[in-house]
Amino acid sequence: MSRLTTFARIAVAVIAIAAAAVFCLLELVAKPSGQFPNPPELRAKHHTLSFTLHAGITKDGKNSFYFDGQPNAPTLRLSPGDQLKINYINELPAKPQESCAIPPCMDMTNLHFHGLTVSPDAPQDDVLDMMARPGQTLRYTVQIPQGHPPGLYWYHTHPHGESHRQVLDGMSGAILIEGIESYFPPLVGLPERVLVLRGRSVVNDPESANLKRSVELSSDICGAESEPTEEVFTVNGAVRPQIEIAPGDRQFWRVVNASADRYVDLQLEGQTFEIVAMDGMPIALHDPNHRTRSAEHVLLPPAGRLEAIVTGPSAGTARRLISRCVDTGPDGDPNPAMVLADIIPRSTANSLARAAKSSLKPEFKTLDLVAEEKAPPRFTVTFTEDKKSFYINGKKFASDDAPMVRAKVGSFQHWRVVNATGELHPLHIHQVHFLAYAENGQSIAEPVWLDTVNVPTGGSVDVIMDFTDPVIRGMSVFHCHLLNHEDKGMMAKILFE
Ligand SMILES: [Cu+2]
Incomplete structure (x- = not known):
């Protein structure tokens, strides 16, 4: 800082004040402490959600999104017909600190809006020609179509050759297209949880043994695995957090497997998922007569999403949210069973947003294919x-x-x-x-x-x-x-x- 001129200091202060103002305007919803929080959220106002996102390096040398000065990726809430405008500034170092799949790393980056039915041309969901070198900025304007299905989508970086490293480091966030309750009205009033699952590398981590032990579920060999596991799962950035739900209470969980390369076979012990949507697509949209499906566990490949109603286990029973063992094949990477979170029988009254009634008119598509x-x-x-x-x-x-x-x-x-x-x-x-x-x-x-x-x-x-x-x-x-x-x-x- 000592080398900054007075002019630069003033400029930094002005930028900080401007950023704070934008931050307030966008209504970043912080949740009370003491409860397991959803990621911070940004909501569209007057049919536009506009903000600046940075790509940078964390204290421990990982690639990360930065929003409002924090290494964080907000959940983006938009309705069909809204516009998403992101100024994406690449502040990764010109000399990369990590290795990537195809050396040399370039620290290039961009954004992909996974699952959205939007244009693949610039300035929308273009992963081929839109690419920022360190120091460059990309300006996205993504038009969400009026008839877009409501549900859980996500954004992540997509530079060919460097995607794995950036997404493994956590460069991802949730996108919610509003109005899913119009396809399944019993969702109205249910507390909503957004759970972003990511893999965290434990290779070269001094805490590796402790981390692995803390999530270990079974000492059985999982499938054909022959190597030790290299990743543990995090939930909204935390390793094995505690998630509150009162016995018998119903919550609407919106889960994205944002890992770079790990499968999740999701199970809430002793409970059944009432599935409302998969990969952002409401079940009811194509099947109005069977608006939900039920399952004991759901396989989510990397990028897969599950939206489901869960019910709080009875008091006195320890329940966990787990990923079951996934046999990825003789040449696959180890994907052992793991604890994702502990379920705590405690009320979440007022701590979570509740789905309001939607004005969206559901359009059903019963297709004969x-x-x-x-x-x-x-x-x-x-x-x-x-x-x-x-x-x-x-x-x-x-x-x-x-x-x-x-x-x-x-x-x-x-x-x-x-x-x-x-x-x-x-x-x-x-x-x-x-x-x-x-x-x-x-x-x-x-x-x-x-x-x-x-x-x-x-x-x-x-x-x-x-x-x-x-x-x-x-x-x-x-x-x-x-x-x-x-x-x-x-x-x-x-x-x-
Ligand atoms: Cu593959």
Whole structure:
């Protein structure tokens, strides 16, 4: 600071005051202490949510989003029809302090709005041409369509070659498109929890042994794992926090698996999830007669989201929120069972926001896709890998690639995704959702609309892509959402035309 001129000091003060003013305007909701809080939130006002987000380095040398001077990523609340404006300033060092999947690291960064059906062209959800080098700023203006489904989405960085490191370090946050209670009115009045699950690397962490012990659930070998686990899960940044819910109380939980490369098989011990939405898509939207589904546990691949009603366990019973063991295959990374949080039987009265009644008019889409399901696939995605690289249809991604596939806007298309490797891979496609209806050639009992789907080892998944919305026109991508694999080539371009 001693080298700052008086002018620079004044400028810093003016910027700080301006930032504080913006901060107040945006109504950052801090929750009372003593209860496990939701992440801070920003709400759109007058149909616009506008703020500045920084990329920087934390005290311990990790990449991080900074909002309002704090290493934090606010939850963004918008309604269909709103505009999201983000000034994203890259203040990462020109000389990277960490290693990344494809050296040398460049500390480039950008934003992806995962799952949103918005334009893939700049200044919207463009991960190909919008890229900030250290010192540069990106200005996003993302128009949320009027008819956008309400639900949980998320934002994270997406620079090819460096995505894994940045997302593993925690560069991610939740996006809520408001109005889900219009599809399931019993949500009105329920306390809402936003739970952002991230992986935290314990490699080179002096606390590694303690951290691993604190979340350990079973000493059994999980699947084919042969190496020690390298990550523990955090919930809203905390390792094994305590989450309050009074016995018998119902809460609406909105959970995103924001880890870079770890699966979550989510279970609340002794309880059932009443599933309202998956990957931001209300179950009711396509199935008005069966507005929820129930499940003991739910597999969330990296990037997957679950929105569900949970009920507080009876008093005196210790309950935990856990991830069950996920066998990622003989070539996969260890993904052992882990405790995510302890459930405390205590009232949350007044400490959590409650869903208000929505004025959104639900639009139901009961589609008959049987003919397309029975038709042969119009495109097949095959995942392969060798010791160094990862491929889609034998091709390793390069930024100057032509599109691998072109899709006419206005159609539903049967795609098959084949996993010809010895480990799991989750397929994600930008801009659109798809109906996953068959696994390994067998019909799925309850087909589900997703934007990220797990593809079993040596197996396949059949999906119906929804390319009907004209807003998606432009160059987009699909890729494996184990971001280490995406960085090492498992991505391809698609032109929506
Ligand atoms: Cu993969």
